[in-house]
Amino acid sequence: MERKGILAVMSGFSGAGKGTIVSRLLKDYDRYWVSVSMTTRPPRPGETDGVSYHFVTREAFEEIIAADGFLEYAEYQGNYYGTPKAPVLEHLAAGGDVILEIETVGAFKVREAFPEALLFYVVAPTGAELKRRLESRGTETEAQILGRLKKAAKEAEVINRYDYILVNDDLDEAVAACHSLIQREKTRAGRSLPLIARLREELEEITE
Amino acid sequence: MERKGILAVMSGFSGAGKGTIVSRLLKDYDRYWVSVSMTTRPPRPGETDGVSYHFVTREAFEEIIAADGFLEYAEYQGNYYGTPKAPVLEHLAAGGDVILEIETVGAFKVREAFPEALLFYVVAPTGAELKRRLESRGTETEAQILGRLKKAAKEAEVINRYDYILVNDDLDEAVAACHSLIQREKTRAGRSLPLIARLREELEEITE
Numbered sequence: 001m002e003r004k005g006i007l008a009v010m011s012g013f014s015g016a017g018k019g020t021i022v023s024r025l026l027k028d029y030d031r032y033w034v035s036v037s038m039t040t041r042p043p044r045p046g047e048t049d050g051v052s053y054h055f056v057t058r059e060a061f062e063e064i065i066a067a068d069g070f071l072e073y074a075e076y077q078g079n080y081y082g083t084p085k086a087p088v089l090e091h092l093a094a095g096g097d098v099i100l101e102i103e104t105v106g107a108f109k110v111r112e113a114f115p116e117a118l119l120f121y122v123v124a125p126t127g128a129e130l131k132r133r134l135e136s137r138g139t140e141t142e143a144q145i146l147g148r149l150k151k152a153a154k155e156a157e158v159i160n161r162y163d164y165i166l167v168n169d170d171l172d173e174a175v176a177a178c179h180s181l182i183q184r185e186k187t188r189a190g191r192s193l194p195l196i197a198r199l200r201e202e203l204e205e206i207t208e
Numbered sequence: 209m210e211r212k213g214i215l216a217v218m219s220g221f222s223g224a225g226k227g228t229i230v231s232r233l234l235k236d237y238d239r240y241w242v243s244v245s246m247t248t249r250p251p252r253p254g255e256t257d258g259v260s261y262h263f264v265t266r267e268a269f270e271e272i273i274a275a276d277g278f279l280e281y282a283e284y285q286g287n288y289y290g291t292p293k294a295p296v297l298e299h300l301a302a303g304g305d306v307i308l309e310i311e312t313v314g315a316f317k318v319r320e321a322f323p324e325a326l327l328f329y330v331v332a333p334t335g336a337e338l339k340r341r342l343e344s345r346g347t348e349t350e351a352q353i354l355g356r357l358k359k360a361a362k363e364a365e366v367i368n369r370y371d372y373i374l375v376n377d378d379l380d381e382a383v384a385a386c387h388s389l390i391q392r393e394k395t396r397a398g399r400s401l402p403l404i405a406r407l408r409e410e411l412e413e414i415t416e
Contacts, residue, residue: 121397123403123407126407126410127407127409127410127411127413127414128410128414130411131414146415149411149414149415150411150415152411153408153411153412153415156404156407156408156411157408159397159404160397160398160400160401160404161397162397163396163397164395164396164397165395165396165397165400165403165404166395167395167403177392177395180388180392181392181395184385184388184389184392187372187373187374187375187385187389188371188372188373189329189367189368189369189370189371189372189373190368192368192373193368195331195373195375196364196367196368196373199331199334199335199364200361200364200365201335202334202335202336203335203338203357203358203360203361203364204361205335206335206336206339206357207354207357207358207361
């Protein structure tokens with residue numbers, strides 16, 4: 001299946017604003033589609049099936065694994081989480097750009113399966129600002145915030161393997177930069193092969 | 209020497225508007241510097257040493273070859289043409305972005321020496337439009353134009369090895385796209401290693 005759209009993977013420090021950037025991309029431009037993950041974890045209050053996640057049984061999830069139906073999947077704390085492959089491929093083939101909001105391990109699995117995927121990692125401008133953002137949410141204990149910051153410090157070791165680091169200092173700028181990087185990717189020569197072939201044919205015809 | 213700026217290589221079909229795009233980048237933004245090639249060919253009327261080319265003797269050119277002083281060089285019709293290495297490295301180290309306007313063979317040599325260089329290939333939107341542009345210059349015979357179009361058809365075989373194909377349909381758009389691609393390249397994770405290292409240090413300090 002030809003893949004015309006761009007597959008963009010978004011990861012980032014917890015609290016850096018990855019989710020906000022994705023929401024804004026969806027709101028500001030009408031060409032993005034965000035993959036909904038599948039999980040075996042039970043829904044929490046307020047979560048809607050098909051919006052927050054596709055909630056399925058362990059048996060159903062394992063059948064899809066067996067059928068090679070995930071772009072990437074992992075098990076966290078006894079529950080499966082995965083990105084169903086078919087809807088992603090369908091959107092890309094239709095020319096839409098697809099966003100996956102996933103963790104680093106999943107991101108690198110996607111890179112293996114789709115070497116042409118664009119991997120973005122969202123960071124806050126400074127460590128202190130990341131701490132401030134986590135605290136200002138007001139939803140977590142100090143210990144939980146410290147845990148997130150420790151995870152961020154650990155994760156910083158691998159983010160050089162992403163394609164682009166998005167510094168979320170000014171939100172508007174970060175959204176515009178992300179959109180521009182995804183769209184500019186389409187002028188890559190490797191994606192312009194039909195254009196090159198057409199020009200070549202036209203020039204050969206003219207000079208025959 | 210650390211290379212902070214971006215090295216952008218511009219090639220393109222003769223008549224596609226490569227020179228115009230480079231002139232506009234220089235005029236519209238103040239962060240570009242265009243390398244002046246060195247040649248052993250004698251100056252033509254109206255050509256100024258140090259502007260059109262650096263005109264040197266064959267002996268001087270070969271001394272620079274021996275000292276590994278060229279980013280790339282080639283011999284065409286008995287004359288040497290080359291890109292002096294030192295000024296390019298100096299501008300990059302100072303944070304400037306450098307543009308080289310060179311042929312495909314030179315472009316691929318630069319890619320070998322600088323894998324991080326960005327290679328742009330400028331095309332007209334169609335073969336017929338390229339022919340029309342060459343004709344409208346009014347400076348060449350029909351046979352010369354046919355020769356240029358044949359060279360373009362031949363060159364089209366290798367331009368998939370460039371990074372980006374710039375379709376010069378609307379000049380303003382092509383200039384803006386080129387500028388944006390060069391500047392966005394700086395957010396590449398591979399170029400953000402100092403930023404990543406700083407964030408990691410800050411996060412480790414906070415969570416100690």
